[in-house]
Structure formats: structure tokens, C-alpha cells
Amino acid sequence: MSRVRYRRGGSQSRFGVFLSLLAVLLLMLAVSAKGITLTAKKNKMQERIDALEAQIAEQEARSEEIAEYEKYTKTRGYIEEIAKSRLGLVYPGEIIFKAEE
Numbered sequence: 738m739s740r741v742r743y744r745r746g747g748s749q750s751r752f753g754v755f756l757s758l759l760a761v762l763l764l765m766l767a768v769s770a771k772g773i774t775l776t777a778k779k780n781k782m783q784e785r786i787d788a789l790e791a792q793i794a795e796q797e798a799r800s801e802e803i804a805e806y807e808k809y810t811k812t813r814g815y816i817e818e819i820a821k822s823r824l825g826l827v828y829p830g831e832i833i834f835k836a837e838e
Contacts, residue, residue, distance in 0.1 A: 809815050820826040827833055
């Protein structure tokens with residue numbers, strides 16, 4: 738069997754270790770930078786989601802108000818109110834008092 742002789746050159750070995758560590762360090766730096774930008778983007782998107790959810794809640798409340806108003810417009814009280822205020826109609830025998838201007 739032949740023996741494999743290892744070279745004991747310290748400068749090339751140290752340089753290789755240095756390059757390996759430098760590559761790992763640069764890789765870690767790149768990953769950290771990307772992580773920071775992704776975190777900032779995530780926070781921005783979360784703020785947008787919160788704003789949109791607030792808008793949804795506001796529109797649902799508005800929709801509910803519109804549904805209530807629609808029910809009110811179909812009542813007799815609403816019809817009488819519009820007939821009196823816009824058309825000036827009154828029931829027979831009803832007296833209207835107007836303030837002098």
C-alpha cells in the first residue's frame with residue numbers, strides 16, 4: 738500500500754479557511770438583509786390589512802343603516818312625513834301652524 742503524504746503548507750490551508758469563513762459571513766449578511774426587508778414588507782402589509790378590515794367594518798355598518806332606512810321608508814310614518822314636509826298635504830280637519838318669518 739502506498740502512503741498518501743499530506744502537505745503541511747500552512748499558508749494555503751489558512752487562506753482556504755479564511756475564504757470559506759468569508760463566504761459564510763457574506764451569505765449570512767445577505768440572508769439577514771433579505772430578512773429585514775421581508776419583515777418591513779410584512780409589517781406594511783399587515784397595516785394595509787388592518788386598514789381594509791376597518792373599511793369593511795365601516796361599510797357593513799353603513800349597509801346595515803341603509804337596510805334600516807329602507808325598512809323605515811316603507812312605513813306609514815315615513816309616507817306621512819314626506820307628504821306633509823314636501824307636498825304640504827294634511828289630513829282633513831288638521832290645522833297647520835306656521836311661524837312668521
